Structures are given as structure tokens and as C-alpha cells.
Amino acid sequence: MADRARKVKFKPRRFVGAVAVILLVTFGADTVWRSLSNDEHHNLVIDGDFAEYPTMPETPQQENAVTLANDDSTSTKTVGVENVGQHQLILSEAKVAEGKLAVYAPDRPVKSGYAGDMVNLLSVKNEYYSLYSESIQLESDAAEAFNQLMEDYNNDTGLSDFVVYGTNDTYTGEDSCCPESFTESALGTSVDLALKAYGEVIEYDGLDDESWVVENCWKYGFIVRYPEGKNDTTGHSYCPWHLRYVGKVHSVIMHEKDMCLEDYIRFLADFTLDKPYQYKYDDVDFTIFSVKSTGESTVTYVPLSSSYSVSGNNKDGFIINTPKS
Template sequence: MKKWVFAFILVILLSYGISQLNVKSAGEDKVDIENGSLPSEDSQMITVSKEQMYQGDLLLVNTNYALHPAGVRKDIVSLSSRMDLVKGYGLLDPSIQLSQSVARSFGEMVEGAKRDGVEHFLISSGYRNAEKQDQLYRDMGHDYALPANHSEHNLGVSLDIGSSTAKMDDAEEGKWLKKHAWEYGFILRYPKGKEDITGIQYEPWHFRYVGKAHSAIMYEKDLTLEQYLDKLKETKAMSVTLDNQKYTVAYYPMVGDGATVRVPKGTHYEISGNNYDGVVVTVSA
């Protein structure tokens, strides 16, 4: 085959691939997702330790993957003793705990909802330690609860949100969250129709913090955390633009006791493990 014919076909194939990744649904043109990686001239390779695989915003904890002790948030607080964090919503019981930074993002989300006239939120569950999870598992059975160290609640980044007016599925609070939670870094973790993938029945109340760039891609592409991590492995890198801020997200496998990852020189970046075989680098530039 002539070289130019080959090059031509390659260009067509590449642009097809990129157009497949471009998501521009009606009314959502502020989210633009495409294939992309960091330019090598502005970045460098560094090695991260295996420990990093068990820490961060993107840890997958489910029936198959247990929580590693390093994955539990270090900033767990008792919400009732931190009323400066609890504004505009209620707590179902005073013992509810959560990661402080996740509680801050939740507070911003509640404020956003209030601007839309939605304001009857109630947190019914947050962080649970292994002992509490074990008790719940024994009380509720395996159809309704996960065993200790297999629930996201054991990480401190997930919360069950209710409404004081109606069941979440019918309440304005539930409807608003379904549409807007991603804007604050949260995902509806166990959606309807994805039971085969998550292994959990539809839970309109269970939200999980993953960070804004990731929640935007998952929402736009209708991916659960399991599917998103798979997709990242497959595409290696993706970029998303939100309110004129571009984020590049890239996956790197753990090889032996470390992963060699590309990070920018000087700019801010975050590394999160997936809790099973690699790490994800998120760069905001």
C-alpha cells in the first residue's frame, strides 16, 4: 500500500476514535471529553510506590475488592461535633461520621441545591468502621449489606442521603442529586440498570465522592466506577474540560512494587490508586 494511502486511512481511523470519545449531549456543552495525554516536553516520569494504589478518591471497594487499611480517610470527623460543616441539612442520628473534605464538598452541593429551591436533605449514614459494618451485615443479611471491609462506607467517602419530605426516588432532593451531584464531584454509585456491574441493587440514596473531573466523565458517559476504571485502562488517558479548566486523567499499571507515571513539571496533579492494579494521575492545567 502506498504510504500516503496508509497515512490517510490512519487519519480517518484516528479521527473516528476521537469522535467516539467526544460527548456533547444537548444542553451539556460545558463538558467536553476527549482522548488525550500530557505532552512529554512539559512533564516527567516518576515512580510511585505500591502503597499509593490503596489510597485516593478512586478506590474501588466492592464484593471483589476489599478495602486496604491505607484507604480509610485520615480526616474522618463526627458531624454532630462539627456543626460548622453541617449547614442546611439534617443528620438522622448524632453518631454519623464522614471525611471532613467530603463533608465540605457535600455542603457546597447542598448550597447549590438550595439555590434551585431544593433544601430538605438528611444524611442517614456516612463512615462506618469494620465493626459497625459487620454488625449491619449480620442484622440486614447479604441482600442488603456488604461484609466488613467490602463496603464503600468503610472508606469515609460515601454517604446515604435522604429527604425529609419523601422517599429519595420520588423526592425533589433525589431528582436534583441525580442531575447535579457530578458537578460537585459525587456519583450515584448504584444506579438502576447497572446491578449486574455493581453487584448492588439500585440505591437512589447512596452517593460517593470521586472528584469533579471523574464524576463529570462518569456522568456524561453513563459509567459506574467499575466501568470507568476499565475504560481508563483501555484508553490510557482522557481529558475533560469543565468551566474552561482542562483535566487530563491517565491510568498506569502497577508493575511489581511501583508504577512509573507521567506528571507535569510544576503544575498541580493528584494520584489515586484503583485499589487493585494501578494508579490514576489527574492533572489540572
């Protein structure tokens, strides 16, 4: 006889009780989990070796630039960030005796064997002057400037009567048109002049139409090395026939300030890397300063953004020139 299906009767009280039990169990489990999760991590013990990364140092704040000024120039010195935008220049002690602005004397002569980039004048000269000897040489920058000087002299006067009597090895013997030699001539940047007249070579006295060279050579980078009225400073009487190439910006400044080379070197000694002499010529800004020699190696700085030239003064330091157009 088949079993009779049992009829199940729904009892609300039992259902509510079961739901309550489930909720209590769920709540209790959640409470235990939250308690475990809130424990501090330092209570956990982990074995093993771990790399330690060094603490990065703080970057110091940069201070503002300070502008320095004096009667002759204005310069900017960066404070707090040393030598930003500059290139370190190391100058050897031997270089003190070399350069276009070096002052030479019998007791401080040009170093044996030292001369600049020399060229044979016969191979580069123009038609506006003559040579006393075909073997005469001159430093390349000086030769280029001298050619322009002689061309302009011819353009202004119609004359081409100058003779280069000598440069670094001028004849000073009997009947010489340039009867005196100078220690500095060995540098190769000096020109000793004479004149063609009446079919012969005669001494140049700086007078008449030919005075144009004495009056205008500074425009081309030359100076009359022993100018009129500077005997007490140079130790030598006026010598119009002996020119020396120092570079255009220097010759222009010396002309404006009525300075001989000795005056100019003393003038520049007051200007330093931090307070340089500023000069504008032909739309180019020149920064010029002196650096005292500190011995075997002297350190200074020049701008990264411009070229520079260095000359020793043949005494105690260097002169740095940095043009910027």
C-alpha cells in the first residue's frame, strides 16, 4: 500500500528563528574579521633582508642675482649658484709671459722660441706697401690688420710709400732706418716702418701726409708702442715708426683714454671676474678683466656662450677678453 504523502505545514516561528541565527552568526564573524584587520602592521613579524634606499638630500634654494656697478662698467654676479653658465679655464704659469698685451723689457724678454702664428708677408701682402726684405714675417692677425691699414691709407692719401723695414728681426745696424731694436719685437706682432722717397728708403718721422698712420692705426688694432708724451711711463722717447698690434678693442680703448700699454695694463688690474670692465664697440659687448696668477695653475671662468682671448701681462697675471655680439 503506497505511503501517503506527508503534508508539511509552514510554521512562521521556526522560520524567524532560523533567520535570526543566521544573522547572529554573520554579524559575529564580521566583528572578528574587523578586529583582526585593525591590528597595527608593526605587530607582524617578517623574516628576510631588505635593501635600504638612502634618503635624498633636499635641494637648496637658489638666491637671486645681484648687480654690481662702478663708474666704468656694470656686471652681474650670481650669488648662491657659483659660476653658472661658465666654463672653467686653467692657465699655466708659463702663459703669464705670452700674449698680445704682455709688456716686455730687457729684464723680462719674450721667451726664447715663442711667437704667434706667423706668416710670410710677401705671400699675403697687398699692393699698397713694400717690403725691405722678402723674408719678413708677421703674426697672422697683425698681417691682416696691417693690410687693411695700408689700403685705407692709400684710399685717403693716394700714397703707397710705406716700407715694412722689419718685424721680429729688424736690421738695426749702421745706416738703418730703424736704428733701435726692441725686446718685444721677438713676439712677431710689431711692425717697424720706413718710407720710399727720392728713389731710396728713408726713416719715417711720423710727419706730413704720412702722419695719417700714427693718427689712425688704433682703428686697426695697432698702437704706437712708444707714443709722444709718455716717456716717463714707457721709459722710451717717442718712436712713430714702431707699431705694435694689440687687437682692435684694446687699441680703441687705449686711444679713447689716451693710454700707452703700461697705462692700460694698470687700468685693467682694477677689474676682476666679479667686477669686469664692460665696453661696447661696433655693436659688440666686450667683457674684460684681469686675473692674478696663483702659481703653477691659475683657475678662472669664461662664459659658455661666447668666445674669449687670453693674454699674459708678463708680470703677475692675465687679461681675459670675452666679446659677445
